[in-house]
Ligand code: SF4
Ligand code: SF4
Ligand code: SF4
């Protein structure tokens with residue numbers, strides 16, 4: 229790892245260099261809520277001034293850029309007696325992410341394990357994930373953030389460069405050659421002793437700012453034991469079976485595939501659509517039998533996949549603690565509340 | 576029975592062009608117009624069906640048909656008779672649009688007192704008009720196409736599946752699923768009510784895309800948790816009336832709203 233300090237005004241130059249030939253995605257203000265608070269979203273940006281580097285958490289993760297909600301996977305077209313197949317990984321040029329928080333970088337690392345590291349890697353994901361250029365950015369823990377409990381409050385890999393705000397300048401961790409080469413375009417300096425000490429202090433301060441935590445001690449076992457617990461029924465009664473939690477989550481990757489024939493009957497295609505284990509037909513099979521007809525069973529399995537099944541397979545949870553699902557859930561079903569109820573803790 | 580002639584093939588499989596009739600009962604005919612809207616695919620669409628009766632598009636009529644698309648709710652005794660006649664002929668009877676599926680906007684008058692409504696709508700020239708009822712109150716309905724108005728794209732897909740002999744399926748999840756995929760700001764965050772969490776999807780979150788809350792025109796999703804939405808509306812400061820107005824607008828939630836009326840203050844409905 230190489231460390232540098234970058235004056236704040238230099239960052240705009242870096243953006244301009246990157247944006248000149250690439251598609252840059254960053255946090256922007258999408259609107260204001262009824263209390264006047266900004267609502268952030270990831271969007272393509274062409275003007276540095278539109279990026280909100282002091283953003284809290286975007287309502288929705290950046291996943292439409294690597295796991296689109298809907299994506300045509302393959303198709304064919306009949307031309308007389310001939311036919312052509314069409315397979316498109318749906319990426320023309322790589323994305324540059326300008327300002328991903330640690331939780332979202334860790335989410336990509338987790339997805340990599342499933343979608344790149346398994347026996348059948350997913351080419352649609354790989355095509356977008358490979359060559360992605362990521363500038364990470366430090367953040368201030370919000371009342372719903374529990375990434376620290378999930379070990380996702382710092383990113384150790386999966387980015388090209390990570391910036392920490394130190395007032396007038398950024399402390400930069402440089403991980404890739406690409407980042408190193410891009411930085412030749414702007415003024416940087418070696419961090420002095422005082423800069424390094426300042427950085428250490430800022431990191432330590434951040435750790436003290438978390439207000440919510442999830443006790444993950446022995447969690448996979450506890451979930452195993454409490455499979456029949458009544459708390460699932462209570463949460464199931466609240467759940468709207470709306471799928472919002474999965475849609476906003478940076479690590480939910482489940483999907484369904486639909487085949488459609490064009491109205492001219494010369495073309496057909498397979499389309500993938502992100503789905504959620506909380507939707508009523510998630511576990512419905514051919515013949516109509518549904519293994520999880522009840523809301524509490526489905527909601528439970530969302531937690532079992534994230535905090536038990538994935539842990540057994542990869543020795544880590546499939547949740548980075550970004551808090552988005554709880555924030556977006558109108559029924560106020562949050563990960564910390566659900567886990568603590570399963571553990572029998574007072575809430 | 577209509578004589579079905581294969582017209583085209585798809586992957587060597589013959590496609591059938593069923594004789595199809597469109598009828599309207601009490602409605603605005605907006606759903607039928609919606610069908611004619613998308614000019615780019617109109618010819619393709621019409622070529623899939625052998626349309627024998629379509630008042631919005633042609634004048635000659637025929638009494639021979641396989642599929643009957645019926646728009647509108649039933650409000651008069653002559654409509655009841657007509658509907659029964661259509662049912663006798665049709666192999667497949669399709670409730671086309673929310674009026675036919677649930678009574679639609681028309682059924683709001685069922686709660687307002689018919690004399691007052693008649694006076695407001697028809698002035699000094701009243702016509703016979705009773706309660707607005709969905710088709711399935713009178714006859715068996717084979718297929719429902721939801722929406723006020725219906726979505727042309729969705730109807731096209733359904734017709735394609737009929738031509739291919741594939742099963743017709745509707746989304747079972749609520750509007751929120753599509754709304755999130757469209758990355759809309761949630762209306763509750765903007766201080767507005769929305770029925771998206773309990774309403775059947777398939778409209779691609781049409782209303783929230785334009786920052787209007789959903790009014791539930793497609794009726795309940797398969798696992799709609801209406802009691803919970805009631806709690807949510809309350810927490811967000813909306814009155815019981817606000818929720819009821821929306822639930823009652825298209826008639827899709829009539830089963831629940833009747834229970835609401837009976838227990839206005841009770842927190843949870845008994846299961
Ligand atoms: S947990 Fe919340 S967001 Fe997820 S499906 Fe249930 S109600 Fe929707
Ligand atoms: S489950 Fe919730 S808190 Fe965990 S990563 Fe997904 S959205 Fe974030
Ligand atoms: S099973 Fe559920 S929790 Fe797991 S990735 Fe799929 S949608 Fe997300």
Ligand code: SF4
Pocket residue numbers: 750751752754755759760761762763769770771772780783788789
């Ligand atoms: S605006 Fe309505 S449909 Fe969209 S997420 Fe919010 S409640 Fe659901």
Ligand code: SF4
Pocket residue numbers: 722723750774775778779780781782783788789790791792793794
């Ligand atoms: S958002 Fe609701 S009211 Fe609007 S079209 Fe969709 S189902 Fe109908």
